[in-house]
Amino acid sequence: MGSATLRLVRTPHSPAAVAVENRLFRALAVLRTIVLLNTVGLSIYHADDFARPVLGAVCIAAMVVWTAVVTWSCTEPRRRTPTVLGADLALALGLLLLSPLVKGDDFTSSLPGFWIVGALLSWSIHYRWQGGLAAGVVLATADLAQRQDVAQSDYGNAFLLVIAGPIVGFMSGSVQQMATEREAAERTAAVAAERARLARAVHDGVLQVLALVQRRGRELGGDAAELGRLAGEQERELRRLIRAQDEFAPVAAGTVDLAAELTGLERRYAVTVSTPGTPVEVPAVVGRELVAAVQACLDNVRVHVGPDAPAWVLLQAFADRVELSVRDDGPGIAPGRLEEAAAQGRLGVTASVRGRVADLGGTAELTTGSFGTEWELVVPLGSAP
Amino acid sequence: MSIRVMVVDDHPLWREAVERDLSDAGLDVVATAADGREAMARFPAARPDVVLLDLQIPEPDGVAVTAAIAEQSPETRVLILSASGEQTDVLAAVKAGATGYLVKSASREDLLDAVRRVAAGDPVFTPGLAGLVLGEFQRDTEQTPLTERETEVLKMVAKGLSYRQIADRLVVSHRTVQNHVQNTLRKLQMHNRVELTRYAIEHGLDEE
Numbered sequence: 001m002g003s004a005t006l007r008l009v010r011t012p013h014s015p016a017a018v019a020v021e022n023r024l025f026r027a028l029a030v031l032r033t034i035v036l037l038n039t040v041g042l043s044i045y046h047a048d049d050f051a052r053p054v055l056g057a058v059c060i061a062a063m064v065v066w067t068a069v070v071t072w073s074c075t076e077p078r079r080r081t082p083t084v085l086g087a088d089l090a091l092a093l094g095l096l097l098l099s100p101l102v103k104g105d106d107f108t109s110s111l112p113g114f115w116i117v118g119a120l121l122s123w124s125i126h127y128r129w130q131g132g133l134a135a136g137v138v139l140a141t142a143d144l145a146q147r148q149d150v151a152q153s154d155y156g157n158a159f160l161l162v163i164a165g166p167i168v169g170f171m172s173g174s175v176q177q178m179a180t181e182r183e184a185a186e187r188t189a190a191v192a193a194e195r196a197r198l199a200r201a202v203h204d205g206v207l208q209v210l211a212l213v214q215r216r217g218r219e220l221g222g223d224a225a226e227l228g229r230l231a232g233e234q235e236r237e238l239r240r241l242i243r244a245q246d247e248f249a250p251v252a253a254g255t256v257d258l259a260a261e262l263t264g265l266e267r268r269y270a271v272t273v274s275t276p277g278t279p280v281e282v283p284a285v286v287g288r289e290l291v292a293a294v295q296a297c298l299d300n301v302r303v304h305v306g307p308d309a310p311a312w313v314l315l316q317a318f319a320d321r322v323e324l325s326v327r328d329d330g331p332g333i334a335p336g337r338l339e340e341a342a343a344q345g346r347l348g349v350t351a352s353v354r355g356r357v358a359d360l361g362g363t364a365e366l367t368t369g370s371f372g373t374e375w376e377l378v379v380p381l382g383s384a385p
Numbered sequence: 386m387s388i389r390v391m392v393v394d395d396h397p398l399w400r401e402a403v404e405r406d407l408s409d410a411g412l413d414v415v416a417t418a419a420d421g422r423e424a425m426a427r428f429p430a431a432r433p434d435v436v437l438l439d440l441q442i443p444e445p446d447g448v449a450v451t452a453a454i455a456e457q458s459p460e461t462r463v464l465i466l467s468a469s470g471e472q473t474d475v476l477a478a479v480k481a482g483a484t485g486y487l488v489k490s491a492s493r494e495d496l497l498d499a500v501r502r503v504a505a506g507d508p509v510f511t512p513g514l515a516g517l518v519l520g521e522f523q524r525d526t527e528q529t530p531l532t533e534r535e536t537e538v539l540k541m542v543a544k545g546l547s548y549r550q551i552a553d554r555l556v557v558s559h560r561t562v563q564n565h566v567q568n569t570l571r572k573l574q575m576h577n578r579v580e581l582t583r584y585a586i587e588h589g590l591d592e593e
Binding site for chain 2 (some may be wrong): 114201204205207208232272274275280312314315323325371
């Protein structure tokens with residue numbers, strides 16, 4: 001199925017293109033009926049002027065029969081053969097050439113009249129602009145060649161045949177191509193969705209096993225505990241990867257998804273990041289500065305609490321602002337230490353965080369005590385640079 | 386009387402490990418199931434206090450099973466155990482009526498603790514889940530149904546504080562903190578029901 005489908009996409013006659021052609025031929029069937037009625041009506045009205053009325057009647061009957069046959073043939077793609085389309089054009093051509101014989105040498109309108117547009121448009125639809133051009137030239141030439149004198153309107157009709165054929169053909173080709181492309185795009189999207197679904201199932205299985213190894217290892221102790229620890233690391237890594245993938249949502253140019261950016265920090269720090277679960281779009285500069293500020297806080301946790309000390313980040317998004325909290329469970333910053341550092345000319349993390357947030361028009365507050373240290377950053381949105 | 390637990394997971398290894406841990410700790414594993422259909426078939430006879438439910442199970446999935454259990458037997462607690470912790474799924478399960486959520490890599494002690502707490506009607510929130518719930522309340526309501534205190538407690542849970550730590554900081558009892566979290570969960574689920582009802586009315590599903 002797969003290779004067959006791919007082959008069809010590359011050829012011009014993909015299922016979507018065939019569906020487009022079917023529609024166009026259905027529309028053409030209506031047009032054929034209208035031009036047939038027009039020709040038959042006019043012929044009956046002008047019957048007295050015919051040089052050979054019997055031959056004329058036979059020709060009209062042929063037109064009626066052929067219109068029915070070709071309309072029926074063209075409803076099915078497999079019946080749209082070169083023979084049918086060739087016969088269609090040949091009959092139109094033959095009737096044009098019979099015009100002087102049936103109507104007399106001084107005829108003004110040809111015997112089939114507008115009826116020939118049926119054949120012209122068949123070629124346009126099926127053989128694209130090349131077919132339309134060929135049929136248009138052939139029909140126009142035949143029409144002009146046998147007229148004793150070419151009136152302005154005859155020339156105009158011939159010209160229309162020559163340009164209408166390729167234009168309709170070009171449009172038919174374009175629509176068929178677009179339908180084919182859309183079909184291919186839809187299939188690609190479906191394949192991607194299915195792949196994502198499968199990946200999810202596979203990942204879930206892997207995560208289950210890693211979690212199990214981690215759990216059992218911890219209980220067994222010894223070497224198994226080490227295995228369990230490794231499994232735990234991989235499990236966290238894979239889960240972050242999946243989360244990062246899930247959070248990859250397209251954002252407007254010049255903005256970033258702050259939730260995804262912060263979640264990415266879990267890869268480098270022992271931090272738990274809580275977000276609203278939907279993308280939080282902020283201007284790129286705000287995102288960059290806030291992530292840098294949070295990183296500065298987390299680096300500080302590493303230095304002052306411990307390299308593997310846990311930390312927590314909470315992001316809250318409101319219509320007019322974002323609020324960020326960075327917290328640790330450490331011993332807190334001893335009273336006077338910040339002042340002391342400032343006095344020694346070391347501005348350190350406090351100034352760095354405050355500076356970044358102030359540049360964005362926001363505020364940064366530090367709470368510290370025996371319960372740990374917590375930064376609260378509030379940055380307004382909209383008025384930010 | 387020991388807590389009656391039903392374990393629903395499509396991975397036999399995992400199901401057995403969890404079952405053994407629970408039994409060793411003196412809990413009563415009354416049924417197991419490998420998929421949603423089995424779970425719903427065995428659930429009425431087993432009458433568990435707690436359903437330990439993996440989100441990623443063959444149809445009907447964890448969220449659907451949670452909703453069905455909440456509908457059939459509101460007194461039964463659902464504790465979600467998920468390997469990947471996919472955010473939208475977890476939030477959907479909690480909105481559908483789950484009382485707690487735990488990542489599968491949690492330790493045995495954490496799991497047992499969570500089962501006991503959930504059995505007592507105590508919500509088990511991870512900081513990540515609290516963040517999602519906060520976001521859910523803050524998103525579309527200019528006027529959140531949460532009280533100031535409830536929002537404060539939920540924020541603290543999202544910042545990784547334990548109930549004990551929250552109680553110390555706010556100078557209230559542990560029980561009070563639990564009540565706040567419980568109310569938050571109830572309001573979230575109610576919020577969900579209101580949405581469902583509105584949806585049903587809009588789509589003409591309320592007429593019998």
